[in-house]
Amino acid sequence: MHIKQMQLKVVENKGTLYGLLILDEQNQANLLFDIETKELKISGNNALTQFLLANEFQLRKLLHNKRSDSYYVGFQLNFSMIDGKDIAAFNNRDNIIVKDLRDITVIQNSKKRDLTEVYTDASYDEKHQQAAYSILKKDLDGRYEAHEYNSECKDSSSTELQAVIKALEIYHGDIRIMTDSQYVRKGITEWMVHWKLNNWCTANGTKAKNIDQWLKLEWLCEGRRVEFGYVKAHNNHFENEYCDLMARIKRESMKKEN
Known part of the structure; x- marks a missing residue:
């Protein structure tokens, strides 16, 4: 590259x-x-x-x-x-983007290897500034493991980013992250390489947001193969719908606690 x-x-x-x-x-x-x-x-x-x-x-x-x-x-x-x-390949949301050591490549979904999949989703209430996220692991035997967490993030995008970071902290080794956040998927596999070279500036000349989180995410990807797949939100996809529901339930519980 x-x-x-x-x-x-x-x-x-x-x-x-x-x-x-x-x-x-x-x-x-x-x-x-x-x-x-x-x-x-x-x-x-x-x-x-x-x-x-x-x-x-x-x-x-x-x-x-x-x-x-x-x-x-x-x-x-x-x-x-x-x-x-290959811009078209990166823009194709059906493809899997692979971050393996320092290489970033694209593979067709039909050619993906067998990997543990982890689904993540976030829920953010702008009015009350409350956020939570959910993580759902699906192993190669089809067994599930779920986690839900409160978040101190103050916007939806950074909460989505935190969810992926937490997933990579919990689960080690090669893994496939499935997210409905293009911000996370494109950020780690496309934008970050340029931000780092250009003093973390975007095309508008402004600083990228959540720099510390991006650096942590990159560090968690080191030394292993991490694949990033996209799943469309609210599209009757079981794992994504489950994560969405559990994140919202976790966030709603914060109101009751307060």
Whole structure:
């Protein structure tokens, strides 16, 4: 996995059309990007422009994900891209994303190996700022083991993240995490590698949230194979529905205690 580090600068603005400059250690590329029509033009004929053209899908994703208010002359961002990354495979929610040692790969669900599966889900009540989460392990013999915990987290995403961290603390060895949180799944397998290289900055130039939790999750993945699968929430999936129910029951019990 070859990761290329670069810098992006917004150098010109005419209405919705922005002139962008991308630089690496040796070359630069000039871009024109319209934030409304999403039209992109890459100019130049050097190694950097060839890299950007070969990985245009990744570049477009970065530019599309930037908030419109982060496009202004003088904006600068250090960023990185993975050469040859199969965006379609990573975006396919039916696929399994594998974090094995320092490698991150994608496999089709139909080709997954037999592994203990752990389902996680969180429940957060914004009005009362109360959170809880549930963990359900399914071993290779089809036997289940469940846990529920209260959480001090103050939003849904960080509670989902805490649930996965707890699951990896409880269960050791190779494992498959099944979650309905794209924030968790994409964060550990796609976004974090770039955040770490770029001072934990997002495409908008702001700091990523929950940095300590991400670092702990990464540490818990070290030295073993951890697979991340996605399950659609509220879709009559037994394990996910069970975790959702138990997390809500655990959270509701906090009101009674108070």
